[in-house]
Amino acid sequence: MKQIGKKIIRNEVCFVPARLYKKRYISYAYACDCHDASIEAKPIRCAETPKAPIQRSFAGASVLAEVFHQKYVLSIPCYRQVSEWARYGLSVSDKTLSNWIITTSYDWLLPIYERLRDELVQQTVLHADETPYQILNRADGKPATSQSRIWLFRTIKNAQHPVAYYHADLTRERAVATTILEGFKGYLHCDGYSGYKNIPNVKLVGCWAHVRRKFF
Known part of the structure; x- marks a missing residue:
């Protein structure tokens, strides 16, 4: 029989599992091939090799990117990643x-x-805004029940280049906001926390959501 036509029956999605492989960098050394007897010390040169993302570590850039992806995008903590990397053949600890x-x-x-x-x-x-959180082992020696803060500063929604800037600190002191906002001149929209008051070149703008809570 001879072919007289064809038609697409269906489309099927296939999955190719990730794999690990070893990349070995070799630096070759070269010596002068001249036969001049008057040259006592012949020059030697070594080929340059790319620097590692982490010095004295076998972790490649793609592996590091995947560790970040699993932890911060997929919310998989390091201790749970250990078994996943072991399935790929990489024995590594959560530490x-x-x-x-x-x-x-x-x-x-x-x-x-x-x-x-x-x-x-x-x-x-x-x-x-600043959000409270707790640290088990604090650098200042205070108990784990003490409140630390994650400070958030962000641009307005329609900014040409939106930025959400997070800063973790042990305190809610005014000095933290003053340091981060150094060089800023404009309006600061916040919840009325007194730590933002009297910062040079900063005008405070009230939050309607917080005002509404006083009535409803």
């Missing part, structure tokens, strides 16, 4: 995963974080 996150954040994300603050203070209108 190591945590260290990867901390080191990568300081080395690669901190410059972006600081740039976000620079962009934030260029705005003319900002929103601010």
